[in-house]
Amino acid sequence: DAGVTQSPTHLIKTRGQQVTLRCSPKSGHDTVSWYQQALGQGPQFIFQYYEEEERQRGNFPDRFSGHQFPNYSSELNVNALLLGDSALYLCASTRPLGGSTYEQYFGPGTRLTVT
Amino acid sequence: AQSVTQPDIHITVSEGASLELRCNYSYGATPYLFWYVQSPGQGLQLLLKYFSGDTLVQGIKGFEAEFKRSQSSFNLRKPSVHWSDAAEYFCAVGSRPMDTGRRALTFGSGTRLQVQP
Known part of the structure; x- marks a missing residue:
């Protein structure tokens, strides 16, 4: 049973460019959340998708957008990259609702460096 | 707004010694609390969680945590630390969403644990 997978592992972009990061959820899971973790900081919630719609959003500008596909996989897009967007994503x-407990399973992350 | 404070940025303990990592939260209702561990260059692994009931919760790798509502704390403990426990530890609180189960997490800034031989 594969866990959460993310691609790519690392990438380097230039200021002003656009980037797309990808995520495949754990088997049987239908909700995907994205977090940004700057160096030396805790993760910060960007947004959450289920049923192919953005359901919750953290305090991030509109340059950050996403998508969820029918197979529950998700993309995170960042436009007009800034140096401050360098982080681990x-x-x-x-999993779907219905149980008495739940937990979020994290992928290994994508390290984005903006130069 | 909810928040999580981890007062200790860095802690060093000797292998075999006991460990306590502090976590204080601010949340207006019954909190949903978590401890995660992150090894260098890795994602986050859930150690334990508290939703309700018994305030002392057991987790993986011999960790436990105690929820104290009066102190707004959820401290992580381990009686005997192993060298492999060296990592970054994050406390998190789950927000109250529109529907149950899908909670965005608010993390503290983390505590880096070093283990001396």
Whole structure:
């Protein structure tokens, strides 16, 4: 049973460019959340998708957008990259509702460097 | 707004010694609390969680945490630390979403644990 997978592992972009990061949730999970983790900081919630719609959003500008596909995989897009967007981007998935407990399973992350 | 404070940025303990990592939260209702561990260059692994009930929760790798509502704390403990426990530890609180189960997490800034031989 594969866990949460993310691609690519690393990438380097230039200021002003656009980037797309990808996430495949754990098998059986239908909800995907994205987090940004700057160096030396805790992860910060960007947004969450389920049923192919953005359901919750953290305090991030509109340059950050996403998408969820029918197979529950998700993309995170960042436009007009800034140096401050350099971070580890983490994807987490959650199983469908119905149980008494739940947890978010995290992927290994994508390390984005903006130069 | 909810928040999480981890007062200790860096802690060093000797292998075999006991460990306590502090976590204080601010949340207006019954919190959903988590501890995660992150090894260098890795994602986050859930150690344990508290939703309700018994305030002392057991997790993986011999960790436990105690929820104290009066102190707004959820401290992580381990009686005997192993060298492999060296990592970054994050406390998190789950927000109250529109529907149950899909909670965005608010993380603290983390505590880096070093283990001396």
